[in-house]
Amino acid sequence: MNAPALAQGVRFRRSADGQGLLLIPEGVVNLNDSAAAIIELVDGQRITMEIAALLATRYSMDVAAIASDIEDLLQRLASKTWLVLPAAQTH
């Protein structure tokens, strides 16, 4: 597996009013807009650079800066066991 994926028992969805939510085993985490935009693209298929490229196009931003934000977020989620990173990306 080369792409980040949400861990078993973790789901992303939006609330009726569009708020990005991470559903974890016994809780609901409110995501800010940028985290929601990233996690919405985590599907176990796309590698991090593909997610960065998609968001860089969508928001007309620098791809390297976005990639770094994505890495930070994914690491944080992985440290909580909510996300599985590809082996090459873990420290």
Add this chain to the structure above:
Amino acid sequence: MPYRPLSLLAELTYRCNLQCPYCYNPLDLAAYREELDADVWCRVIDEAAALGVVQLHLSGGEPTLRPDDCCAILRRARERNVYSNLITQGTFLSENLLDRMLAAGLDHVQISLQAAHAELADSIAGTQVHERKLEALKRALARNVAVTINCVLHSRNIDEIDDVISLAEELGVKRLELANTQFYGWGFRNRRALIPTRAQVERAGAIVRAARERLRGRMEITYVLADYYEEFPKPCMNGWGRQFLTIVPDGRVLPCPAAASITTLHFENVRDHPLSKIWNESEAFRAYRGIEWMPEPCRSCERREIDFGGCRCQAFLLTGDAGLTDPACSKSPKHHLVEQLTSEPEAALIPRRM
């Protein structure tokens, strides 16, 4: 901004074959025998999803004492894109029931252990179930479902917390919830037998911190604090009537699982009213919603929207007034009641029973 619930705790039944003395269920268990049927529960899931609920916790009592109804409710939750969590003690979690619940859309299962070792665990549960629970855990872990082990901590088992962590590691679970007993229902009745010493709680906290560091990225450890030894109260339910609702077996709707203990409030029933009306308009949900109801020292406290005045049920149980600052708060004028709580002489355990 209107308040929208995110999570629904559905207590299907208060029946249970275990007799754990720390249970937060009410003492008058037999008063809840008129249980909602599966059709009403499914209607309630529809209404809850329309109201904003995205997560369902099936609990009790022991919810799997109603296996067919569990499956019907799980199916409806999945149809409504609602995340589902089963909270069980696991003694009825057969391969067949797991098959059926996973097919119905179950996302996560929480299985309780009373301790790490059979002798102590069975003495707490009041019956020989520890080995069966381990078998259930292994069955669930072998399946395509997320699993959490939950262990409620108290004076009798808190010193073995490191063994519970080791057991969770051996079994390979990704989530472990270590929860100091919250004193409601049977737990409150048994508080003098169950309350740990400050030294016990501090030792456990240090062990949890070290284990979290060591297991980072491999196992998430959730630790529910013993609020009576903390400086500030717990932010109970993240605010009354703000994100959570509980429906008890007879259909009454509560802002928190222990709220039936507040005898000064009247709780409406889903048999009589739509859920949205109860959530938005009922007296019980409005009573302590927001910050307008707050007395001093909460009203002017900078933490008023961090801990929301603490727990209404604990305020009621200890002071007789659910509208006071939670005495667990060090700023509460009634904080001495919590200090008394932790210095009462020990008493014998009374097993939970109908």
